[in-house]
Amino acid sequence: MDLNDTPEQAAYRARVRAWLDEHRDEAPPLRAPEGEEEAYLAARRAWQGKLAEGGLAGVVWPKEVGGQGLGPIEQVIVNQEISAAKVPGILDVIGVGMLGPTIIAHGTDEQKSRYLGPMLHGDEVWCQLFSEPAAGSDLAGVQSRARANDDGSWTLNGQKVWTTNAQFSSYGLLLARTDPDVPKHKGLTMFIVPMDAPGVTVRGLRQISGEAEFNEVFLDDVRLDADAVVGGVGNGWGTALTTLMYERLTIGLGSEGLGYRADRFAAPIAADPEARADSDVRKRLGELASELIALRFTAYRTLTALQGGRIPGPESALAKVTTVNAAIAATDLIADVMGPDALDASSEWAYAISFLPGLKSAGGTEEILRNTVGERVLGLPPEPRLDKGIPFSELRAKEREVTA
C-alpha cells in the first residue's frame, strides 16, 4: 500500500508539471467571466488544443490515434497536476473520455482518422445522444427511429434529452432503433450525427435553478450517410455498453470532480461560532464528511484495480450515490445554519440545493443504480422482466395488459 509515485511516475509527473509551469499563462481562467461565455468557450477549445500538443489530453488513447498510449495512473497524474496548477482541463471530457474510446473500439479506420484528431484538439466538440424522454433508466427502450433508404443512407427521427454540450457540439454519437420488430436490445444501431445537419434542433433544458445545464435535441428527417454507422447495424447496444463502461471509469477516477468536498462544506459552518459548537450540527457535518472523505480513497482503489488490469464494475455507481446524498445533507445543513440567506439566488448554496435533485437522477436514477449493483455485484436475482424476447413494437400493448 503506497500512495507515492514510483520513480517512473515521479519522472512523468515532473515532465507534466514542467509543461504546465511553462504554459500556465496561456490558460484561460477556471470559470467564464460574466457575459464573456462565447469568447471563453473559444479560449477553452484553444487550451484543449495546447494540452493535446503537450500530451496532456488523450493520455490513455493509443499512440496511433494521436494519444499517449499511457495508463490510467498517468491520466490521474495529469488530472492531479492540472488541478494543482489551478488551470482548466480539457473542454470535451465527454468526447475524449467516453465517445472517442468508443470510436476507437468500434469505429472504422475512416471514422478514426476523420474524427479523433479534431476531437482530441478541441476543434470539434462531441455530445452523447443516448437518453430519451421515454428511455432514461431503460436505455434500450430508445424510440428514435432510423430508417434505411434505398441508396444506403438513413433518415432519422426522434428526440433526445439530458444532452450536455449539445449547444456547441459539432458531432453527436447517437443511439437509434433500426429494427422495431426484434427484442429491444437487438434492433439498435449507433450513428455519428453532424449537429449542423438539417433537421437537428437543439433546445436548452432549464433545471430547478433556472439555468439550462442540459439540452433537448430534436431530430426531424435528419439524413445520414451510410458511413455514419458505428460498430455495425444492429450492434448499437454493444457499442453503447462500451461508452457506458468508459463513463463509469471517468466517474470512478474523478469522484471529487463535482467539487463536493468536505472542507468546502465545512467553511460556512466554521464561520458561525454558535453552529460550530452545536452537537447536532457537528454530528451531521462529521457523518457526511466521513462519507465524502471515503470517496477519495475509493478512487485510489479504483486506480489500483486498473493498474491490476481490472475494469471497475457498476459498484462505482455507489460512489455517485454517496456523493449526491452527502452533498444534499451538507447543503441542507448549511442552509439550516445560515438561514434564508443561503437560499438567496446569488448564493452558491442555493445553486447547489437546486442542482442536486437533478443530479440524483442524472446518469441513472438511484433506484436503477441500486438494482444494477444488486444484480451485477451481489448476484441477486433480477426483477421479473416482462419485456424479455418481445418485439419492441409490441411492448406497449404488453405493458397495458400485465398491469390491467
Place this chain on the structure above:
Amino acid sequence: MDLNDTPEQAAYRARVRAWLDEHRDEAPPLRAPEGEEEAYLAARRAWQGKLAEGGLAGVVWPKEVGGQGLGPIEQVIVNQEISAAKVPGILDVIGVGMLGPTIIAHGTDEQKSRYLGPMLHGDEVWCQLFSEPAAGSDLAGVQSRARANDDGSWTLNGQKVWTTNAQFSSYGLLLARTDPDVPKHKGLTMFIVPMDAPGVTVRGLRQISGEAEFNEVFLDDVRLDADAVVGGVGNGWGTALTTLMYERLTIGLGSEGLGYRADRFAAPIAADPEARADSDVRKRLGELASELIALRFTAYRTLTALQGGRIPGPESALAKVTTVNAAIAATDLIADVMGPDALDASSEWAYAISFLPGLKSAGGTEEILRNTVGERVLGLPPEPRLDKGIPFSELRAKEREVTA
C-alpha cells in the same frame, strides 16, 4: 371535532367506572410476580370471567352470543377506564378480539354455542395458527396439509410458527391446505384445533432477548372431526381475511398498547442534565416523540371512522410502522445517553432493544405492509405475480424456473 363524551357515552363510562371501583380489589396485578407465572395465569382467567360478567368483555360482540352488542366507542371507553383503573384487561385479546368475531361471522350455530361462551369468560384461551416458516408474508402459501378421510374426518400435518399464547391455549384457529391442485388462495380451509389433541406439540420460540414470546406448533397426524371446519371447505382464505380485518381493528384502536409512549422515553433523558441540554439529543427525542404523539390522534381518527360506519383499511398498518421505528429510534437514543448500562440484561431498555427487531417483522414485514398500503390505499399497480392461477403443487418448480 369533540374529544368529550356525549351524555350517553358519559353515562356508560360512569357505569363502567363504577363497576371497576367495586371490583378493583378482585383484580390481579398488572404483571406476574417473579416465579408465580402459573398462579398468575389462573388469576387472569378468573379476572376475564369477572369482566365478562360485568359486561366489560366482548363489548362489541352481539347480545345473542353473550356480548354487549355495543359499538367501538364503548369498547374504547372500556379500554380507557380499565387502564385508568390500573387493572389488567382480558387475558385472551386474540380470541375475544379476532378469533371470536371470525367464528361469529363464519361459524355454525353449534360452533358458536360450544366455543364462544368459554372463550369470552377466559375458561378456554385461543391462539391463531396461521403463519408458517415458509408462509409468513405470503400467508396464502401455507403448506400445512389437511387430508379428508373416508369417514369425513380430517388428518392434519404441518408446522405453524409465531403463535402467541399457544402454550396455554385450549383451542387454535388453524389455516390449512385441503386442495393443492388449485391456485393457492383457493385450496385453503379453516379448522378449529383442540390444542390437547394427540399429535399437537407446542415449543417455545426464543427471541433475541432469550425469552420465548412466541411458540412453534407442530402437527403430526392430528385427527379432526368433520365439524372442525369453520366457514366451509375451500373458503379458508375468505375466513382468514375476516380475522385479519379484526386484527387491524385491534391494532388501530390501541396503538399505544405496547407502552411505547413519548413520556416513557423522555424520562431517562430528563434524568441526565448533560443529555437534556444537548441539541442532538433533543432533536432526536423531539422528532420521534412527535410521531408517537401523532398516533394517539390517529387512533381517535380510526374511532371516528368506525362511528361513521367505516372499517379502517390497511392504512392502520402505517401506525405500526411508525410505532416500531420511533421506538427503535428512542431506545437507540436512550442507550446513547445512558451508555452500556442501558444494555444490561436487567434493563427495560435492553429488553426493548432486543424485542423491537422482531416486532418489526411481526404481523407482516414492513416491506409487505408498504406494498399492501401502496396497492390498496394509493391504488398503485401490484408487483407482477408469477404465482397467479398456478396450482399450488406446481409453484416451487415455477419459482426455480423464472429465477434461473
Place this chain on the structure above:
Amino acid sequence: MNLALSDEQELLREAARGTLSRYKTVEAAREALEGGALPDLWGAACEAGWPGLLVGEERGGAGLGPFDAMLVLQECGRVLAGVPLLGHLTASWLLDRGGYDGVEAVASGERRAAIVAAMPPSDLHDGWTWEPPAGKARVPAGGDVAHWVVDAPGADVLVVVGEGGAVSVVEGAPVEPVMRYDATRSLGHVSLGGATATALDVSPADAANAWHLAQALIAAESVGTIETLLEMGVAYAKERFTFGRAIGSYQAIKHQLVEVLRVLENGRSLLYYAGWAGESNADEFPIAASAARSVAGRGLDAASRITISVHGGIGATWEHDAPLYFRRAQLSRRLLGGTAAASDRVAGELLAAVS
C-alpha cells in the same frame, strides 16, 4: 370522542378550495421567480371572510378557532397560494384579544396585519427571541430591526412581540421586502427604530400562544402541500412505464410514496391535536402545535424530494411543478424558528413534564 368535521367546517374547506381554484397559483409561483406578479388573492380572501376568521363576531369577525383557520391554510398550501394569511391571522388573533380599536378593519381585511412573532422561553432559555439576520444564534426580542417577518410587505398593522413577551402595535414602520427561493412567500425586514409603538393589552401567555398558533398554521399549510405532492407522485407512478412496467409497481417507488402517505397521515393527526388543544386545552397547545410543525415540516421536506425523484430527471426541470413545492419546503423549513426549533420544543416540553 369524534374528530369528524362539522358541516360548517366541511363547507369552509370546500369554499376555500373553490375560491383558490379560480386562480393559476402554481403557474404564477413559477413566473414570480422571474419577476412576474402574483395574483392578488386578498380581495377573494376578504369576500370569503378569511381575514376575520379568528376575530370575535361582535367585532366583525367569524369568531372561529385555530382549527378552522388551519383548514383554510391547508387549502392554501395545496396550491401554493400567495395569500398573506399566516401573518394576518396570527396578528388578528392577538389584536382581538387585546381589544385593539381598529380590529374591525382587520377582520374585514380592509387593513392587513402581520406579526413580528417571538419565540417564547423554553425549558433551557428564559428569554424571548427573534429570527437572526443570519446564522444560527437567535437574537433577543425587542431590537430595532426584525428580520424575515412573514407577510410584512404591504401590512398596514404590525403586531410586535418584544422583550418579556410584551406586545405592541406598530403602524407605518418601513419594510424591506425580500425574496428567498420561494416567490410565493411574502417576507420582509422591518425597521422598528423610528416607529411609534402602542402597547397592546395582552398577557405574555397570549404572546406565547401567538407563536404556537403560527406554528400550527404553517404546519397546516405544509400538510396541504404534502397532499398535492402525493397526488402528483401517485398519478405519475401509474402512467410512467419503464422496463415494461408502470414505475409505481416497483417497490422502490411504491414504498417511497407510501412513506409520503405515512408522514401525511401523522401530520393530519397532529393537526387535529393542535386544533383541539388550541381550542380546548391550552396547556397542551405548545407541544401539540410544535409536534404538528415538526412532523409536517420534515414531511414536506421529504415529500418534495421524493416527488422529484419519483419523476426522474423531468421532475427537476424548470417547467415541472414539483420544484416549486420543493422551493416552498426549503424556505418554510427555515422560517419562524425553523422546523428544528419545533422539534426542540417538543423535547423541551416532554422533558419538563417528566422531570
Place this chain on the structure above:
Amino acid sequence: MNLALSDEQELLREAARGTLSRYKTVEAAREALEGGALPDLWGAACEAGWPGLLVGEERGGAGLGPFDAMLVLQECGRVLAGVPLLGHLTASWLLDRGGYDGVEAVASGERRAAIVAAMPPSDLHDGWTWEPPAGKARVPAGGDVAHWVVDAPGADVLVVVGEGGAVSVVEGAPVEPVMRYDATRSLGHVSLGGATATALDVSPADAANAWHLAQALIAAESVGTIETLLEMGVAYAKERFTFGRAIGSYQAIKHQLVEVLRVLENGRSLLYYAGWAGESNADEFPIAASAARSVAGRGLDAASRITISVHGGIGATWEHDAPLYFRRAQLSRRLLGGTAAASDRVAGELLAAVS
C-alpha cells in the same frame, strides 16, 4: 499510488482467517450469553504472532504497522472472535514507543496488556477524558476508577492515559469484569486507587495517537463484521422465496443489501486511509481514524438491523446468528467514546482546518 496489499499482508490475512476458522466462535458467542465459556484464542493468537504485531522487531515484535493490525482485527470481526487484541495491540504500541522493559513478554503474548485510553482534547474541549460510569457527560482522565475498559479482565499490564495525556504503566490493579449485551466483548471497571503507577516515557501526541489507533482498530473490526452480515443477507435473499420469487429479486430487499454494500465499501476505503495515515501521515491520522470509525460504526449498526429484517421473523430468534452480530453492534457503538464521538471529531478536525 497503489493500495494493493503486499504479499505479506495477503498472507497475514489468510493466516488469520485460517486460524480463527478452527474455532466455533459464533456458536460460542451465543452460549456465552447464558454463562458458557468462550474458547481461549490467546494461545492461537500468540502462535500467529499477533500480540507483537506493533512491537519493534528488535524487541521481539513483528515491527508491523496499524494497517497490518487492522487486517487481523477485520478477520476477528468477521467471526465475532473473543480475542483481546483491541486493548492489547493499542497498549503494546505505546509500551514499545515508551521503551517499556517488559515489552518482549507483551510482544510474545506471555503477558497480556490493555489500555485505559483517554479521549484527547478537541477543538472545543482542551481536557483529556475517560468513559463515564453512566450518562452522557465524560469524566476527566486520571481518576481512581476507570469504567468500561476494553480487554481489561485478565490483563497483566495496564497502560493508563491520565491527565494531560500523561501515560503510566500499572500492574495488579483490581478489575471488575462486566458483561453488557455482547458476551464476546471483554470489558471491565478498573480500580486504580491503590495501584502503583510507573511513568511511561511517551509524549501526549503518542497518547493521542493511541486513542486514534484504538478507533482505527475497532473500525476495522466493525468492517469485518459488516462483511459477514452482507454475505449472510445475500445468501438468504437468494434462497428464500415469497409470492413466487426469491426475496432478493424485490427492490425493497435488494436495495437494502446494496446499502450495506455501499457503507461497507466506504468503510473499506477509510480503513486504507486510516492505515496509510497511521503509517505515513500523522497529521491526518486523527481525522482518518475517526472517519473510519464513524462510517464503520454506523454501517455496522445499519447492517445488523438490515440483516435481521431481510431474514424476517426468523432473523430475530435466539437460534439465529444475526442477533449476535446485532449485539456486537449495539455495544461497540457505545464504547471508546462511542461512534458519535468519532463523527464529532471528524467535524472538529475539519472546522479547525478551514478556520
